[in-house]
Amino acid sequence: xxxxxxxxxxxxxxxxxxxxxxxxxxxxxxxxxxxxxxxxxxxxxxxxxxxxxxxxxxxxxxxxxxxxxxxxxxxxxxxxxxxxxxxxxxxxxxxxxxxxxxxxxxxxxxxxxxxxxxxxxxxxxxxxxxxxxxxxxxxxxxxxxxxxxxxxxxxxxxxxxxxxxxxxxxxxxxxxxxxxxxxxxxxxxxxxxxxxxxxxxxxxxxxxxxxxxxxxxxxxxxxxxxxxxxxxxxxxxxxxxxxxxxxxxxxxxxxxxxxxxxxxxxxxxxxxxxxxxxxxxxxxxxxxxxxxxxxxxxxxxxxxxxxxxxxxxxxxxxxxxxxxxxxxxxxxxxxxxxxxxxxxxxxxxxxxxxxxxxxxxxxxxxxxxxxxxxxxxxxxxxxxxxxxxxxxxxxxxxxxxxxxxxxxxxxxxxxxxxxxxxxxxxxxxxxxxxxxxxxxxxxxxxxxxxxxxxxxxxxxxxxxxxxxxxxxxxxxxxxxxxxxxxxxxxxxxxxxxxxxxxxxxxxxxxxxxxxxxxxxxxxxxxxxxxxxxxxxxxxxxxxxxxxxxxxxxxxxxxxxxxxxxxxxxxxxxxxxxxxxxxx
Numbered sequence: 174x175x176x177x178x179x180x181x182x183x184x185x186x187x188x189x190x191x192x193x194x195x196x197x198x199x200x201x202x203x204x205x206x207x208x209x210x211x212x213x214x215x216x217x218x219x220x221x222x223x224x225x226x227x228x229x230x231x232x233x234x235x236x237x238x239x240x241x242x243x244x245x246x247x248x249x250x251x252x253x254x255x256x257x258x259x260x261x262x263x264x265x266x267x268x269x270x271x272x273x274x275x276x277x278x279x280x281x282x283x284x285x286x287x288x289x290x291x292x293x294x295x296x297x298x299x300x301x302x303x304x305x306x307x308x309x310x311x312x313x314x315x316x317x318x319x320x321x322x323x324x325x326x327x328x329x330x331x332x333x334x335x336x337x338x339x340x341x342x343x344x345x346x347x348x349x350x351x352x353x354x355x356x357x358x359x360x361x362x363x364x365x366x367x368x369x370x371x372x373x374x375x376x377x378x379x380x381x382x383x384x385x386x387x388x389x390x391x392x393x394x395x396x397x398x399x400x401x402x403x404x405x406x407x408x409x410x411x412x413x414x415x416x417x418x419x420x421x422x423x424x425x426x427x428x429x430x431x432x433x434x435x436x437x438x439x440x441x442x443x444x445x446x447x448x449x450x451x452x453x454x455x456x457x458x459x460x461x462x463x464x465x466x467x468x469x470x471x472x473x474x475x476x477x478x479x480x481x482x483x484x485x486x487x488x489x490x491x492x493x494x495x496x497x498x499x500x501x502x503x504x505x506x507x508x509x510x511x512x513x514x515x516x517x518x519x520x521x522x523x524x525x526x527x528x529x530x531x532x533x534x535x536x537x538x539x540x541x542x543x544x545x546x547x548x549x550x551x552x553x554x555x556x557x558x559x560x561x562x563x564x565x566x567x568x569x570x571x572x573x574x575x576x577x578x579x580x581x582x583x584x585x586x587x588x589x590x591x592x593x594x595x596x597x598x599x600x601x602x603x604x605x606x607x608x609x610x611x612x613x614x615x616x617x618x619x620x621x622x623x624x625x626x627x628x629x630x631x632x633x634x635x636x637x638x639x640x641x642x643x644x645x646x647x648x649x650x651x652x653x654x655x656x657x658x659x660x661x662x663x664x665x666x667x668x669x670x671x672x673x674x675x676x677x678x679x680x681x682x683x684x685x686x687x688x689x690x691x692x693x694x695x696x697x698x699x700x701x702x703x704x705x706x707x708x709x710x711x712x713x714x715x716x717x718x719x720x721x722x723x724x725x726x727x728x729x730x731x732x733x734x735x736x737x738x739x740x741x742x743x744x745x746x747x748x749x750x751x752x753x754x755x756x
Contacts, residue, residue: 194737200224207268253290273734280690289596291357292342298350299392307375319416331372332426339433343568343599348382349395366646366697367731434488455493457641460665462494465686467673469616473587483560486567487520562589565601573602582611597621604636634684647700656716671703
């Protein structure tokens with residue numbers, strides 16, 4: 174076993190220079206701090222100098238061996254929630270080891286720390302709670318948000334992910350239990366783009382919940398009150414935004430996550446020109462979906478301007494994607510009005526058309542069209558509009574029926590079918606249904622992962638996962654490094670194009686519309702380089718002097734998981750004598 178272990182880990186290049194780090198902590202507190210704890214990887218000298226000799230078994234282990242132990246334990250587990258609890262336990266004890274394990278198994282573990290398992294973890298937050306992560310700010314804290322931020326131990330935060338828990342994935346209002354989302358997102362900031370974990374701050378804003386089950390649950394950890402929708406809510410968000418930039422600077426990135434549709438769009442409009450902020454549900458989802466369409470364009474040979482897109486859902490994800498598609502069409506010469514005519518939306522009240530009883534909101538109005546006829550179902554909409562692509566973002570699940578998928582296959586030689594709702598049980602259809610019912614002709618992507626599909630004739634298709642983690646870590650890294658103050662939608666258009674370009678022809682033939690998740694660190698770094706180049710070229714960057722070698726600039730900042738040495742920096746004073754001179 175040990176010989177096999179040595180062979181396996183010999184593939185990982187060794188680090189020739191060990192970084193030295195200074196710590197004021199010693200003894201047990203050093204071992205209880207996940208940022209400084211190395212477990213049994215402390216050397217004998219470190220144990221003696223730091224006052225922890227005897228507090229550990231005598232064996233000194235390498236990080237390689239520690240990683241193998243945890244990976245081996247994970248393989249024995251079958252329950253995703255159990256794996257989540259185990260992984261978060263590693264993070265609470267040994268931060269560098271956690272990220273080493275996560276990065277080396279990113280394809281298998283991303284569905285655990287992110288969608289879909291993180292959604293399950295949020296619903297069970299009160300039962301699996303071990304140690305608090307992030308900041309909890311409630312409506313009762315109005316007037317004191319800055320003092321709460323001062324309680325956060327890190328003084329140099331570059332990225333904040335904040336939620337109010339109203340619309341967690343496709344699960345609805347989970348209140349303070351939504352903390353699992355910003356924690357998971359920021360794990361991917363580090364694992365995918367190498368952003369230092371101490372520069373990341375997860376926040377949940379607790380203004381109550383309308384979830385009756387939680388309000389009756391004695392284990393619920395938030396405020397037992399209905400969600401506050403008064404002016405006090407807006408005042409709290411205003412105070413939070415001001416407190417963040419006052420403490421950490423105007424260049425601090427603030428990512429909004431899983432707010433309700435109305436507030437998501439409202440806050441994006443309100444804050445985007447005042448702060449460095451974006452909404453991942455709107456803009457990140459838009460970029461990853463557009464990237465999938467741009468990759469599909471290569472497979473079908475149809476330019477983006479000739480696509481007709483029908484959305485199932487008309488909320489923040491649908492509108493974000495639609496607006497970015499319009500920008501992509503306009504970039505190739507199509508007028509905005511003409512581009513909007515190629516996009517239709519169908520929600521719980523039917524097709525978005527003029528004159529329907531349900532009034533459309535301000536964000537939906539650009540995509541409200543004249544009625545094309547009597548549309549009573551989504552299948553009717555498909556058969557009437559004849560879309561080249563259908564995109565599901567309704568969060569309702571299983572609404573791309575067999576008849577809908579077959580109709581898409583009849584209307585198009587290569588139908589584009591994106592079932593993007595999360596978690597997996599909310600997906601509009603499965604990968605197997607899409608490939609089987611179109612005889613393998615469809616170009617499929619989902620929001621949550623699906624296994625490869627083998628058809629009866631032996632053909633194997635690997636479904637692409639339209640995962641926002643392809644976008645937000647790389648964009649965040651670029652924004653932080655270049656000092657962008659206001660994030661334009663053109664940044665996400667550039668990110669989408671960069672992601673689509675990284676899909677190889679071989680991967681397209683396998684059914685992929687996105688690069689393998691196993692390569693996401695390189696994907697994110699290449700995206701960061703492209704976005705840094707773009708923002709400097711467009712005069713959007715504020716960090717000067719401008720780096721000439723932007724690739725080297727980005728890669729030099731990437732955090733890695735190798736342990737620091739806590740041994741003191743010892744050296745000689747050559748030529749110095751402390752003996753008195755004699756005549």
